[in-house]
Amino acid sequence: xxxxxxxxxxxxxxxxxxxxxxxxxxxxxxxxxxxxxxxxxxxxxxxxxxxxxxxxxxxxxxxxxxxxxxxxxxxxxxxxxxxxxxxxxxxxxxxxxxxxxxxxxxxxxxxxxxxxxxxxxxxxxxxxxxxxxxxxxxxxxxxxxxxxxxxxxxxxxxxxxxxxxxxxxxxxxxxxxxxxxxxxxxxxxxxxxxxxxxxxxxxxxxxxxxxxxxxxxxxxxxxxxxxxxxxxxxxxxxxxxxxxxxxxxxxxxxxxxxxxxxxxxxxxxxxxxxxxxxxxxxxxxxxxxxxxxxxxxxxxxxxxxxxxxxxxxxxxxxxxxxxxxxxxxxxxxxxxxxxxxxxxxxxxxxxxxxxxxxxxxxxxxxxxxxxxxxxxxxxxxxxxxxxxxxxxxxxxxxxxxxxxxxxxxxxxxxxxxxxxxxxxxxxxxxxxxxxxxxxxxxxxxxxxxxxxxxxxxxxxxxxxxxxxxxxxxxxxxxxxxxxxxxxxxxxxxxxxxxxxxxxxxxxxxxxxxxxxxxxxxxxxxxxxxxxxxxxxxxxxxxxxxxxxxxxxxxxxxx
Amino acid sequence: xxxxxxxxxxxxxxxxxxxxxxxxxxxxxxxxxxxxxxxxxxxxxxxxxxxxxxxxxxxxxxxxxxxxxxxxxxxxxxxxxxxxxxxxxxxxxxxxxxxxxxxxxxxxxxxxxxxxxxxxxxxxxxxxxxxxxxxxxxxxxxxxxxxxxxxxxxxxxxxxxxxxxxxxxxxxxxxxxxxxxxxxxxxxxxxx
Numbered sequence: 001x002x003x004x005x006x007x008x009x010x011x012x013x014x015x016x017x018x019x020x021x022x023x024x025x026x027x028x029x030x031x032x033x034x035x036x037x038x039x040x041x042x043x044x045x046x047x048x049x050x051x052x053x054x055x056x057x058x059x060x061x062x063x064x065x066x067x068x069x070x071x072x073x074x075x076x077x078x079x080x081x082x083x084x085x086x087x088x089x090x091x092x093x094x095x096x097x098x099x100x101x102x103x104x105x106x107x108x109x110x111x112x113x114x115x116x117x118x119x120x121x122x123x124x125x126x127x128x129x130x131x132x133x134x135x136x137x138x139x140x141x142x143x144x145x146x147x148x149x150x151x152x153x154x155x156x157x158x159x160x161x162x163x164x165x166x167x168x169x170x171x172x173x174x175x176x177x178x179x180x181x182x183x184x185x186x187x188x189x190x191x192x193x194x195x196x197x198x199x200x201x202x203x204x205x206x207x208x209x210x211x212x213x214x215x216x217x218x219x220x221x222x223x224x225x226x227x228x229x230x231x232x233x234x235x236x237x238x239x240x241x242x243x244x245x246x247x248x249x250x251x252x253x254x255x256x257x258x259x260x261x262x263x264x265x266x267x268x269x270x271x272x273x274x275x276x277x278x279x280x281x282x283x284x285x286x287x288x289x290x291x292x293x294x295x296x297x298x299x300x301x302x303x304x305x306x307x308x309x310x311x312x313x314x315x316x317x318x319x320x321x322x323x324x325x326x327x328x329x330x331x332x333x334x335x336x337x338x339x340x341x342x343x344x345x346x347x348x349x350x351x352x353x354x355x356x357x358x359x360x361x362x363x364x365x366x367x368x369x370x371x372x373x374x375x376x377x378x379x380x381x382x383x384x385x386x387x388x389x390x391x392x393x394x395x396x397x398x399x400x401x402x403x404x405x406x407x408x409x410x411x412x413x414x415x416x417x418x419x420x421x422x423x424x425x426x427x428x429x430x431x432x433x434x435x436x437x438x439x440x441x442x443x444x445x446x447x448x449x450x451x452x453x454x455x456x457x458x459x460x461x462x463x464x465x466x467x468x469x470x471x472x473x474x475x476x477x478x479x480x481x482x483x484x485x486x487x488x489x490x491x492x493x494x495x496x497x498x499x500x501x502x503x504x505x506x507x508x509x510x511x512x513x514x515x516x517x518x519x520x521x522x523x524x525x526x527x528x529x530x531x532x533x534x535x536x537x538x539x540x541x542x543x544x545x546x547x548x549x550x551x552x553x554x555x556x557x558x
Numbered sequence: 559x560x561x562x563x564x565x566x567x568x569x570x571x572x573x574x575x576x577x578x579x580x581x582x583x584x585x586x587x588x589x590x591x592x593x594x595x596x597x598x599x600x601x602x603x604x605x606x607x608x609x610x611x612x613x614x615x616x617x618x619x620x621x622x623x624x625x626x627x628x629x630x631x632x633x634x635x636x637x638x639x640x641x642x643x644x645x646x647x648x649x650x651x652x653x654x655x656x657x658x659x660x661x662x663x664x665x666x667x668x669x670x671x672x673x674x675x676x677x678x679x680x681x682x683x684x685x686x687x688x689x690x691x692x693x694x695x696x697x698x699x700x701x702x703x704x705x706x707x708x709x710x711x712x713x714x715x716x717x718x719x720x721x722x723x724x725x726x727x728x729x730x731x732x733x734x735x736x737x738x739x740x741x742x743x744x745x746x747x748x749x750x
Contacts (some may be wrong), residue, residue, distance in 0.1 A: 106572040107572070110576075177583075178576050178580055178737070179576070181579055182576045182579060186572055187572075212583040213586055214586075215583070215586075216584065216585075216587040216590065217586055217587070220587045221590065221594075223687075224594070227687070228685070231676065231677070232677040233677055233681055234679060234680055234683060235684070240602070240679045240680060240683075241598065241602050241603075241605075241679045242598065243597065246594055246597055253590075279696075351725060465617075
């Protein structure tokens with residue numbers, strides 16, 4: 001390797017127009033995914049504001065009851081299929097090729113097609129607000145028989161559009177998963193064996209394997225649901241010999257692992273960021289990597305815990321209660337590894353680190369309520385109450401979304417080439433952390449008291465906690481303002497980012513900020529050590545000092 | 559736009575890896591349909607709709623023989639290809655396509671003679687869903703084979719073309735295995 005040709009020069013074309021077309025560069029697609037996801041995040045968030053606005057008083061006085069049903073259904077669907085999955089695929093697109101030293105994804109065109117399906121099914125889903133009868137109203141899990149009702153008799157109806165959109169989302173995600181798995185398996189830098197791979201790539205591999213195994217089952221189940229709704233079959237209709245519980249099996253066989261698809265990459269983000277901001281190697285690297293795949297294996301056999309009250313056999317309840325509790329073990333391994341990493345480290349409380357710490361705190365809380373919910377008697381007691389809503393919002397907003405914000409602040413300088421503002425970032429963190437806890441903590445006492453989910457009016461005895469939750473939700477709504485302000489203003493006129501502003505170790509930090517289109521091109525450095533060698537002074541790749549000198553010189557001359 | 563070519567990407571080996579991963583994922587849809595079928599059938603009180611005696615098995619059995627032999631002919635075609643015998647490859651490839659097309663014809667023949675429809679309870683629904691979804695795969699396989707056959711007439715195409723042949727052949731074996739499971743589930747396991 002000659003360091004004269006390395007590092008590659010920064011990209012020349014930075015025109016805005018490439019973000020609006022069919023582009024096959026993973027870094028462009030990554031940003032397309034993330035920006036699109038946040039567009040839908042605002043829509044889903046607006047719906048959440050309407051929900052909490054309705055629930056601030058016991059009476060159903062803000063929106064009509066049927067409209068309310070459509071709103072919570074669309075809130076859940078948009079947040080999962082149009083926000084969380086696309087935003088994570090965006091991070092995968094940005095991080096996987098640069099972290100493993102690949103020039104692009106294995107199938108760049110397939111990658112672009114997978115992205116462009118997102119706005120298409122997004123438009124279908126949002127469009128369902130404008131069809132006669134309004135959007136789907138059967139909740140984000142769309143159980144039959146509610147989801148197979150078509151009272152107005154239109155062939156194009158909200159529920160039909162919902163199923164089509166979810167099936168298209170599945171196609172898009174399978175295309176993405178195929179691409180990510182092939183890229184990680186076949187395009188790693190020389191010297192990067194599996195046990196030299198960053199944990200984010202391990203967790204991405206684990207999560208995307210789950211997509212490949214789980215999604216086809218949901219797609220199959222959704223096809224059958226659509227046929228019941230629109231073509232008169234009776235797969236899920238007891239009067240035709242069908243079984244509504246069969247749909248629940250299909251749905252949760254995917255949608256429980258979907259939680260791990262969401263949280264595993266966030267575990268990856270925690271594992272990347274805690275070492276950087278604690279200046280210590282990741283504690284128990286090998287165990288953290290392996291725990292991801294134990295979570296995958298166990299995550300595939302826990303789905304019936306969503307169906308304890310659905311009339312499943314007692315042996316199933318026992319088995320799935322046990323397997324669900326077992327999953328706390330590999331998850332606990334990870335939590336202890338992060339604590340071991342932070343322990344006596346030189347902590348730097350930057351915005352990404354604050355989001356990680358907050359996310360970890362919320363995750364542990366969600367884990368505790370998760371174990372409670374795994375217990376059959378507790379689950380049956382709080383089934384369909386706000387306890388469940390509180391639990392999964394702690395997981396998804398409290399842990400996953402906060403981890404995603406951490407990742408955005410951490411890797412923003414790398415892929416945009418400018419530094420985000422710390423002050424605005426910390427305000428964003430404070431509002432998010434306080435808002436999330438104020439919003440979702442009161443849901444637990446509400447659930448234990450017996451307040452059912454998916455209702456727009458409730459008994460006045462629930463009013464106190466609901467007012468608190470609504471105030472928290474409005475704070476969360478406000479919290480997005482400093483974030484958007486930060487992103488837009490730092491993208492436009494933030495200070496230029498050096499190649500490694502956080503003193504982090506990893507292949508992506510040996511590239512200019514932003515990296516050129518083909519990343520390292522032909523000059524991929526040879527990896528000679530495990531990641532996270534903080535405080536050890538060991539280089540990660542051959543000729544590391546030369547590469548870094550070159551990058552610094554390049555920045556000085558720019 | 560920087561004119562740097564995508565270097566390691568679009569590597570033909572990745573295509574085969576990606577295709578194998580896709581087939582694994584695709585098999586889960588069939589697994590879902592099969593387990594749904596088994597669950598509905600074992601739980602059913604009256605599996606057969608009124609007036610239906612059961613399924614006739616002669617046409618499907620002939621179809622099964624045709625499809626299994628087509629797996630053999632596609633293997634022969636691949637062997638010819640690896641030995642550089644292009645004409646032999648085309649001959650066996652075309653024969654495989656013909657067998658695939660015959661299977662589809664036999665399926666259509668069977669469907670047209672049936673006493674029940676898609677909406678005849680779970681029995682009709684699952685029957686048409688499973689055979690229809692599988693038939694769609696057979697049609698896709700025949701289409702892919704046609705594509706590869708056309709490609710074999712483009713000179714100097716074998717750098718990337720052979721990967722396509724391998725993938726198509728793999729897909730065809732997959733469709734074959736799925737049919738055997740389907741045949742056992744639907745036609746052999748008639749009593750509930």
